[in-house]
Amino acid sequence: MGFWELLEVASAPxxxxxxxxxxxxxxxxxxxNNLLSPDFRxxxxxxxxxxxxxxxxxxxxxxxxxxxxxxxWWFMPVNIGxxxxxxxxxxxxxxxxxxxxxxxxxxxxxxxxxGNMGNLPIVIIPAICNEKGGPFGEHDxxxxxxxxxxFCSLALGGVFIWTYTYQLMRNTSxxxxxxxxxxxxxxxxxxxxxxxxxxxxxxxxxYAGDSEHQILVDQCASTVxxxxxxxxxxxxxxxxxxxxxxxxxxxxxxTLLGFLFGGVEWLRNLIIGVDAPLKxxxxxxxxxxxxxxxxxxxxxxxxLTQGMQSSSVEPVVVIxxxxxxxxxxxxxxxxxxxxxxxxxxxxxxxxxxxVLVIQYALPPAMNISTMAQLFDVGTExxxxxxxxxxxAATIALTLWSMYLIWIFS
Numbered sequence: 001m002g003f004w005e006l007l008e009v010a011s012a013p014x015x016x017x018x019x020x021x022x023x024x025x026x027x028x029x030x031x032x033n034n035l036l037s038p039d040f041r042x043x044x045x046x047x048x049x050x051x052x053x054x055x056x057x058x059x060x061x062x063x064x065x066x067x068x069x070x071x072x073w074w075f076m077p078v079n080i081g082x083x084x085x086x087x088x089x090x091x092x093x094x095x096x097x098x099x100x101x102x103x104x105x106x107x108x109x110x111x112x113x114x115g116n117m118g119n120l121p122i123v124i125i126p127a128i129c130n131e132k133g134g135p136f137g138e139h140d141x142x143x144x145x146x147x148x149x150x151f152c153s154l155a156l157g158g159v160f161i162w163t164y165t166y167q168l169m170r171n172t173s174x175x176x177x178x179x180x181x182x183x184x185x186x187x188x189x190x191x192x193x194x195x196x197x198x199x200x201x202x203x204x205x206x207y208a209g210d211s212e213h214q215i216l217v218d219q220c221a222s223t224v225x226x227x228x229x230x231x232x233x234x235x236x237x238x239x240x241x242x243x244x245x246x247x248x249x250x251x252x253x254x255t256l257l258g259f260l261f262g263g264v265e266w267l268r269n270l271i272i273g274v275d276a277p278l279k280x281x282x283x284x285x286x287x288x289x290x291x292x293x294x295x296x297x298x299x300x301x302x303x304l305t306q307g308m309q310s311s312s313v314e315p316v317v318v319i320x321x322x323x324x325x326x327x328x329x330x331x332x333x334x335x336x337x338x339x340x341x342x343x344x345x346x347x348x349x350x351x352x353x354x355v356l357v358i359q360y361a362l363p364p365a366m367n368i369s370t371m372a373q374l375f376d377v378g379t380e381x382x383x384x385x386x387x388x389x390x391x392a393a394t395i396a397l398t399l400w401s402m403y404l405i406w407i408f409s
Contacts, residue, residue, distance in 0.1 A: 015394070017297055017300075017366070017390055018387075018390060018391070020294060020297040020298060020301070021297055021298070021300050021301035021387070022301060023298055023301060024036060024297065024298035024299060024300060024301020024302040024303075025301040025302070026301075027298070027301075027302060028041075028301070028302040036298070036299075036302035041299055041302050041303065041373060042373060044295060044299060045299055045370055045373045045374055046374070047295070048292060048295050048296060048299070048370055049250065049251070049370060049374055050250050051250075051288060052288060052289060052291050052292040052295060053158075053162075053250070053251050053254075053289075053292050053367070053370075054250040054251050054253065054254030055254070055285045055286070055288040055289035055292070056118075056154075056289030056290070056292040056293075057154075057155055057158045057251055057254040057255050057258055057289075058254040058255075058257055058258040058261075058285055058289070059258075059282060059285050059286040059289045060151045060154050060155045060258070060289075061151075061152075061155035061254075061255065061258025061259060061261075061262050062257075062258045062261040062262045062268065062271065062272065062282065063151070063262075063272055063282065063286070065148070065151065065152045065155060065258075065262045066262060066263070066268070067262070067263040067264075067265070069148065069152065070259075070262075070263060072347060073149075073152060073347070073352070075340060075345055075346055075356070076149075076152060076153065076156060076355075076356065077156050077159075079333075079336070079337070079340075079356045079359060080117065080153070080156050080157055080160055080359060081160065082333075082336060083113070083115055083329065083333065083359055083360050084113045084114065084160050084164055084165075085113075086113075086329060086332050086333075086360075087112040087113030087114070087115070087324070087325065087329050088109055088112065088113040090112045090113075090324040090325075090328060090329060091108050091109035091110070091111065091112030091113055091321075091324065092109060093324075094108055094112065094317070094320045094321070094324060095108055095109065097320075098316065098317060098320065100314075100317060102172075102175060102176050102179050103172070103176045103377055103378050103381070104313065104317065104378060104381060105172065106168050106169055106171065106172025106173075106175075106377075106378075107169075107172065107368070107372065107377075107378040107381055107382055107385070108317065108321060109168060110165050110168050110169060110364070110368050110371075111321050111325065111364040111368060111382075111385050111386075111389070112321060112324045112325050112329070112364075113164070113165070114160070114161050114164075114165045114364060114365040114367070114368060115157070115325070115359060115360070115361075115362035115363065115364065115365060116362045116363055116364065116365045116366060117153045117154055117156070117157025117158070117161070117359065117362065117365065118154045118157065118158075118293065118365070118366075120362055120363070120397075121149075121150040121153050121154065121355070121358065121359075121362070122147070122150045122151070122154065124358070124397065124401070125146045125147075125149060125150045125351075125354075125355055125358065126143050126146040126147055126150065128142075128146065128351075128354070128401065128405070129142035129143045129146055135350055135405060135408045136349075136350060136351040136354070136408070137351070142351060145349065145351055145352075146351060146355075149351065149352060149355040150355070153355065153359060155255065155258060157359075157365070158251055158254075158255055159252070159255045161251075161365055161367050162249060162251035162252055162255070162367075163252060165365070165367070165368065165371065166249065166251075166371060169368070169371040169372060169374075169375055169377065170371075170375055172375075172377055172378070173375035173376065173377040176377050177377075293366075296366045296367065296369065296370055297366065299369065299370070299373070300366060300369050300383055300386060300387075301383075303369060303372075303373065303379050303380060303382070303383040313381045313384050313385060317385075318384070318385060318388045318389070321364075321385060321389060322388065322389055322392045325363065325364060325389060326361065326363065326389070326392055326393060326396035327396070329360045329361070330357065330360045330361035330396075330400050332360065333356070333357050333359065333360025333361070334357050334360070334404075336360075337353055337356045337357050340356075341353055350408040353408065354404050354405075354408060357400070357404055358397075358400070358401070358404070361396065361397060361400045362393070362397075363386070363389045363390050363392075363393040364385065364386055364389055366386060368382050368386070369382045369383055369386060
């Protein structure tokens with residue numbers, strides 16, 4: 001497979017994302033009667049979170065990953081966890097160096113750590129098998145293994161995205177909204193000066209600002225006092241409560257059920273197979289899950305219309321995310337995978353090693369945009385970041401794919 005053929009394969013899913021996004025951009029303009037209004041986007045986003053995404057995760061996990069494969073591919077969840085770990089460290093370094101506003105901090109870390117483990121691997125990895133005489137075996141066998149690896153990557157990636165990234169974006173939202181509330185208290189109500197009925201807010205002695213400041217000081221002192229009195233047991237209870245809340249999110253429940261139905265043979269036989277008695281249930285779930293990627297991509301375009309006008313993302317932030325996510329992280333991942341192979345931790349299949357390295361080279365997950373809108377923090381900024389990183393991924397994925405094929409040849 002030459003450079004141009006590989007470029008076409010690697011860029012096709014990225015270009016698809018950009019093209020479908022343009023549909024969302026058009027639907028959010030006045031030319032289309034503002035069909036994708038902000039309120040409608042929020043409602044559709046909740047539908048993606050509650051129904052579409054869990055269906056996609058469950059169907060992918062239950063149908064394509066068996067218990068034997070889970071045991072054989074034990075390093076894949078470890079590898080995906082390492083992509084989040086090293087990507088999160090790179091994102092944290094960017095935050096410390098650039099010191100962006102609070103709204104962007106969690107978004108930067110999420111963009112660097114959370115890769116698109118879904119539709120991109122499903123398209124790119126099996127397409128590599130089309131090369132005649134390639135290093136990954138015969139076409140049919142290669143494609144079968146590639147699809148299994150890709151769907152396993154999608155399911156496992158969903159676990160990390162809807163636990164780690166979900167928690168990261170939620171915490172960012174809470175901190176940013178608390179910061180906004182504190183800032184509102186500090187803003188002098190200039191418009192109230194002319195209102196005689198509310199003129200009592202303007203103290204004759206000029207100490208209104210001091211009073212507001214004292215309120216904030218008292219609140220902070222009260223908070224510190226409460227924290228100091230909080231027992232270790234109470235903190236542990238809160239931590240367990242947060243973990244249980246995470247486990248009760250629809251995508252996480254779908255992952256656990258997918259793992260159960262994929263790993264337990266008699267449950268698997270109920271819904272999977274030509275003669276499965278409940279096959280229609282899995283088909284219905286898969287049909288519902290097929291709407292996940294189109295809806296997320298259209299929402300991405302709709303959010304982008306506002307993001308290009310009101311986004312606070314500086315070009316240097318986008319450049320740093322691209323370098324971290326598409327250059328530094330894949331280089332780290334290549335070293336990790338080669339070291340794991342050297343110590344005999346991986347199957348001998350070179351395609352498996354190829355998939356592990358590609359997991360480090362993927363652009364940010366589009367679910368980040370879903371979470372940004374779900375928690376109403378950095379919605380426009382996430383769309384801008386995803387737009388530019390996906391454009392850069394067209395070239396980066398091609399170069400990394402060519403290098404890896406040359407290495408494994």
